[in-house]
Amino acid sequence: MPAAQPSVTRRPLHRRAFDVRVFARDDGLFDVEAGLTDTKAHDVPLAGATRKAGDPIHQMHLRLTVDATLTVTAASSETLWMPYVQACGEHGDAYAQLVGLNLLRGFRQAVTERLGGTRGCTHLTELCQVLPTAVIQAMAGSVIDTREGDAAGNPPFQLDRCHALRRDGATVAKFYPRWHQSSAPAANDS
Template sequence: MPAAHPSVTRRPLHRRALDVQVFARDDGLFDVEASLIDTKTHDVPLAGVPRKAGDPIHEMRLHLTVDATLTITAASSDTLWMPYPGACNEHGDAYRRLVGLNLMKGFRQAVTERLGGTRGCTHITELCQILPTAVIQAMAGSVIDTREGDAAGNPPFQLDRCHALRRDSATVAKFYPRWHQQAAVQPATSES
């Protein structure tokens, strides 16, 4: 990815890699495996111990099981690499508090309420924030109908969730004509 000023000499310092994989299970449920890995390009001291360049500073994993409605039925986490062994990995079963939440209904706010600050691990809690869109991508077109909307007559979930899929956009007019709405006309204002 080019930088804003690619002609300037630069050197890499840090990398954060996020990965989310979703698996369909034979029992009709879905497993979500998410990870966050931070690495540095130089040696750094952590808690008085040198960490070599390329070794993870953080490696956290979150495991969820969700049903077809995207409700979490099981949750756990692992901390494999951390700055403070014996402390960072002592959040126990905190991420089981995700059980019962729905990824499409207030999930991000509920995560912050249940696991924000000292109630969880900052990095795993941040990792949770990307899960709704990642899991929806995994299920779009197979588990979730992205074309016709739901049985209650509501439009497909993705409409009005980003600028390209505004109900009054040319994109919706072309690909979702049933759900297209004309742009509201703004009344002219007079300046004094």
């Protein structure tokens, strides 16, 4: 179903852009470079100065290295544009706390526990939340087997994680027939 088109005239106010890139390294590891950029369509008074329309309010980067199991082996952050120059970067290398976390197992919750609120930067912590699905997308079909499941006989990880790939649905019946499950029979009300 297409998204509803606006029926009134609009003017842009703000844009937040996420960019996630994943690179295979020659040593068998993978680099994840993620960025968040906020811009305004108008000049904004900010921290005693004026930020011009189109200049970033925030421009931040996370860099992770992960292994083939998607465990973080190195992590760092960088803030290039920020509203409060003297304070925004004071979290130092807090994002090194991502080392040891696995993007497939409890990553989002662990990030919030370690870096949520005043323990980190709200924007960098939010950027972390898009990393699991972005990195999985990068690895799907090459590093992660999305067709046959794992060696323990479990189905491919993506099944039952969204509406289209529910195991009792037509998509799984057609493209993953081995893993399809029939719907439970409806209860008889008579």
